[in-house]
Amino acid sequence: MEITPIEYLKERLEPEQFKKIAAINNPELHEFLAKYIKLLNPSKIFVATDSKEDEEYIKKKAIEYGEEKPLATPGHTVHFDNYYDQARDKANTKILVPRGVDLGPFINTKDREEGLREIHELMKDIMVGKELFILFFVLGPKNSVFTIPAVQLTDSAYVAHSEFLLYRKGYEEFKRLGREAKFLKFVHSAGELDERKTSKNLDKRRIYIDLESETVYSVNTQYGGNTIGLKKLAFRLTIRRAVKEGWLSEHMFLMRVNGPEGRKTYFTGAFPSMCGKTSTSMIPWENIVGDDLAFIVDMKGEARGANVEAGVFGIIHGINKEDDPIIWEVLHSPNEIIFSNVLIKDGKPYWTGMGEEIPNEGENHSGKWWKGKKDAEGNEIPPSHKNARFTVRLDAFPNLDKEALDAPCGVKIGGMIYGGRDKDTWPPVREAFDWTHGVITMGAALESETTAATLGKEGVRQFNPMSILDFLSVPIGEYIQNYIRFGERLREKPKIFAVNYFLRDENGNWLNDKLDKAVWLKWMELRVHGDVDAIETPIGYIPKYEDLKRLFKQVLNKEYKREDYEKQFMIRVPELLAKIDRIEKIYREKVKDAPEVLFRVLEEERKRLLEARKKYGDYISPFQFERA
Ligand code: SPV
Ligand code: MN
Numbered sequence: 001m002e003i004t005p006i007e008y009l010k011e012r013l014e015p016e017q018f019k020k021i022a023a024i025n026n027p028e029l030h031e032f033l034a035k036y037i038k039l040l041n042p043s044k045i046f047v048a049t050d051s052k053e054d055e056e057y058i059k060k061k062a063i064e065y066g067e068e069k070p071l072a073t074p075g076h077t078v079h080f081d082n083y084y085d086q087a088r089d090k091a092n093t094k095i096l097v098p099r100g101v102d103l104g105p106f107i108n109t110k111d112r113e114e115g116l117r118e119i120h121e122l123m124k125d126i127m128v129g130k131e132l133f134i135l136f137f138v139l140g141p142k143n144s145v146f147t148i149p150a151v152q153l154t155d156s157a158y159v160a161h162s163e164f165l166l167y168r169k170g171y172e173e174f175k176r177l178g179r180e181a182k183f184l185k186f187v188h189s190a191g192e193l194d195e196r197k198t199s200k201n202l203d204k205r206r207i208y209i210d211l212e213s214e215t216v217y218s219v220n221t222q223y224g225g226n227t228i229g230l231k232k233l234a235f236r237l238t239i240r241r242a243v244k245e246g247w248l249s250e251h252m253f254l255m256r257v258n259g260p261e262g263r264k265t266y267f268t269g270a271f272p273s274m275c276g277k278t279s280t281s282m283i284p285w286e287n288i289v290g291d292d293l294a295f296i297v298d299m300k301g302e303a304r305g306a307n308v309e310a311g312v313f314g315i316i317h318g319i320n321k322e323d324d325p326i327i328w329e330v331l332h333s334p335n336e337i338i339f340s341n342v343l344i345k346d347g348k349p350y351w352t353g354m355g356e357e358i359p360n361e362g363e364n365h366s367g368k369w370w371k372g373k374k375d376a377e378g379n380e381i382p383p384s385h386k387n388a389r390f391t392v393r394l395d396a397f398p399n400l401d402k403e404a405l406d407a408p409c410g411v412k413i414g415g416m417i418y419g420g421r422d423k424d425t426w427p428p429v430r431e432a433f434d435w436t437h438g439v440i441t442m443g444a445a446l447e448s449e450t451t452a453a454t455l456g457k458e459g460v461r462q463f464n465p466m467s468i469l470d471f472l473s474v475p476i477g478e479y480i481q482n483y484i485r486f487g488e489r490l491r492e493k494p495k496i497f498a499v500n501y502f503l504r505d506e507n508g509n510w511l512n513d514k515l516d517k518a519v520w521l522k523w524m525e526l527r528v529h530g531d532v533d534a535i536e537t538p539i540g541y542i543p544k545y546e547d548l549k550r551l552f553k554q555v556l557n558k559e560y561k562r563e564d565y566e567k568q569f570m571i572r573v574p575e576l577l578a579k580i581d582r583i584e585k586i587y588r589e590k591v592k593d594a595p596e597v598l599f600r601v602l603e604e605e606r607k608r609l610l611e612a613r614k615k616y617g618d619y620i621s622p623f624q625f626e627r628a
Contacts, residue, residue: 005034012037013045020047020171021134025178029151033134036153036187041125042132048160050136050169058133058164062157065131066197067222068338072347075336079158081223082198083366083375085205086341086385088225088232088470093207095236095473104475105590112210119208119217126189126219130155136174137167137230139184139238139295139308144408146295146306148238149173150184152229159188159227162338165391166311167230184214184237186229191220196367198222209236211473224313224340224389231313235293236473238308243474243482246489248296251467253281254289254307254411256401257525265525266404266411268294268305268494270467271419272448276501276517277467278314280419282327285518285555287401288394289411296413301491304410311393316342317386318353323514326399335396341365341388351384358383413494414528419501421448422461425575426500428512428568429520431527431534431541435487438496440601441539444480445583449502463586477593484595497524498540503568511568519551535626538608539576542569542622569622573613580606 003011009030010018021033037045046061048054062068068077095103096112103109133154140146149170154160174181194200205220216233218226225232235249242249252268259265266289271277281291290307291314297304314327316339321328331337331349343350345362352358360371365388366381373381394400404411416438420426432438444465463469465476472479487493499520503511523543526532534541545565552560584602587594616624 005030008034008038013047017045017047020049024174026174026181027179029174029181029183032151032185033153037132039120039123040127040132040153040155040187040189042127042155043129044131045134046131047134048136049171055164058157058160061131062161065157067156067158068161069344071339071344071349073332074334076334076349077338078342078344078349079338079340080196080198080365081341082194082200082202084202085199085221085223085226086365087223087387089205089207089221090470092205093226094209096208096210098212102475103473104477104592106469106476107472110208112212115208116210119206119219122204122206122219123187123189123217126191127155131157133157133160135160135163136170137163138170138173139167139230139234140306141406141408141410142168142170142173143176144306144410145297145299146308146410147173148184148234148241149177149181150186150230150234152186152188154186154188154227154229156188156190156222156227158222158338159190159224162224162228162313162391163230165336165338165393166228166309166313168310184216184229184234186216186218186233188218188227188229189220190222190227207233209233209473211237211240224391228313231293231309232471235471238295239468239471239479240473242295243478246482246486247298248483248486250294250296251292251471252294252416253277253291254294254305254404255281256287256289256404256411257521258286259525259529260531263525263529265414265528266305267415267417267521267524268296268413269417269419270443270446272421272446272464272467274315275419275421275448277419278312278327279324279514280517280521282324282397282399283518283521284326284399286521287399287404288397289401289404290394295410297410298486298490299409303413303490303492303494305413306407306410307394307405310405311391313389313391316351316388316390317384319351320353320355322355326397329398330392330396331390333396335392337396338391339388340391341385343369343383351388352382352386415495415497415524417497417499417524418442418446418466419499420446421502422500423502423504425572425579426498426503427542427571428501428503428516429497429499429523429543430537430539431524432496432498433540435493435496436484436597437540437601438498439480439483439487440598441605442496442498443483444598445579447579463583475591475593477591477595480598481593481595484597495524495528497527505567511564515556518555519548522551522555523547535622537571537622537625538612539571539605544626545622566621566623571612571620571622571625573609573618573620577606577609580609
């Protein structure tokens with residue numbers, strides 16, 4: 001007679017480890033663990049509870065197995081990913097779908113049966129000679145309406161360590177929930193490692209997402225975006241849950257903007273990679289709650305948001321003392337930090353754009369590195385990778401809004417921001433006329449130039465609605481429909497804004513300084529409460545010069561010139577019309593089930609722009625609209 005899963009686990013695990021599993025009364029969990037232990041066939045198994053010792057054990061293993069190396073500052077370590085494993089692998093990340101299911105052209109899918117067969121073959125006996133870590137975490141604050149439990153299996157102590165920095169521990173939550181736990185499952189193996197302890201078999205790198213069983217498989221990769229289950233892998237699963245259940249699971253930061261007289265106003269922000277999301281959420285003056293993922297629910301007619309995570313997996317490229325003083329301080333204090341894919345010299349991390357002299361040699365993602373070193377393709381290898389990162393707990397940030405991070409009911413969202421990267425179209429900041437106008441002309445029309453956060457060519461303008469395209473697991477039309485309805489049901493709708501920090505003049509010069517965003521945030525905060533007027537333009541409300549002048553002085557102690565304002569907030573009709581054409585074409589041609597309202601709202605915006613052009617010409621000064 002075949003033995004039961006719990007009996008199998010008892011046979012397979014050391015008594016001390018088995019005890020930890022047996023304390024969780026959840027047969028589905030036992031079955032899952034038994035199945036994958038049998039398949040992966042690890043030589044050793046460790047189960048982590050929420051205890052400090054268990055966490056320390058994982059950290060020790062990351063060093064012992066060579067996946068991390070200690071640096072000079074206590075608490076700091078460095079991890080390297082394979083030279084060709086430096087970003088999310090879009091081509092090999094697939095949603096598994098049963099035959100006949102069509103998720104539309106933006107989602108990379110694979111036949112479910114075929115995919116499951118392939119991934120299970122790839123994973124068979126993959127952990128022979130390795131240690132398996134069984135880990136429990138939760139998404140969202142513990143014991144709250146946001147909480148989603150998750151179990152992670154991995155043979156990478158680096159991935160495990162990262163998760164301890166990024167998520168709330170969930171072992172006790174699994175015990176508490178028992179059979180009630182509707183949990184997500186992640187199975188990861190870095191696969192065979194090379195002498196530098198990086199994944200070797202990149203040709204067999206696969207990330208397969210099974211919606212039906214809410215399980216994600218990831219193999220032959222170490223880069224966090226491909227492996228840290230609770231981050232972008234869970235995100236595919238929670239988007240689907242959110243659309244089914246009528247809430248929002250978003251690629252958004254969550255931050256507090258401090259208004260006059262101690263007023264606290266919370267904003268979420270969706271920006272594609274390298275569009276200023278991290279630096280906005282960590283800006284001095286304000287308080288961070290989260291930098292990447294937010295859950296937003298309707299609670300008695302209010303939109304309430306929570307950070308899915310409790311840490312930051314942030315891009316380090318370009319972080320310097322002057323522009324990012326808070327992150328700089330965090331990175332230079334004895335916090336527990338994993339630096340990845342930076343340059344190391346004498347136990348110190350270096351990265352491009354840090355504003356300090358970078359050594360001419362050291363160790364980086366290519367191994368031993370020297371200035372001028374070329375890769376196999378003949379490209380010169382920079383000291384650090386553009387997508388090099390730091391992983392740290394949020395409580396290392398002096399400006400963390402700790403209360404908001406742990407609030408079981410989340411925080412009330414006053415405003416939602418969409419931030420793109422375009423050189424010639426959107427003004428630096430504007431406010432939507434209403435929820436639907438914002439969701440469609442700002443969120444669903446978001447575009448950005450490609451960056452190094454994903455593999456492939458850089459600098460190409462790409463459609464990235466809500467900054468969610470890489471992570472969609474439901475047809476985009478359904479996703480947008482859910483978004484619009486969510487807002488319609490709210491009694492108090494957040495205001496919607498769009499920002500663009502990357503506007504240039506006709507000679508290619510930046511029109512804004514990096515810290516100008518501090519002023520846009522203060523303006524948006526005032527607008528949420530109706531404290532300042534704004535100018536109505538065809539594309540929404542823009543700030544009045546006088547208000548910005550005052551805020552520039554107050555916040556940055558800068559004289560803000562009329563000419564600068566006029567250039568920055570000029571309405572660029574030809575570019576705006578071209579953008580509407582581009583976006584409409586995508587929704588008409590590629591999206592089967594785009595809601596009708598989307599086309600109506602885009603058409604209304606086009607009409608307003610055409611009318612304005614008739615009156616004022618192609619490039620319209622904001623003062624024209626103010627006078628009108
Ligand atoms: C992003 O690229 O949006 C990130 C990093 O936040 S990753 O984990 O790779 O998705
Ligand atoms: Mn992200």
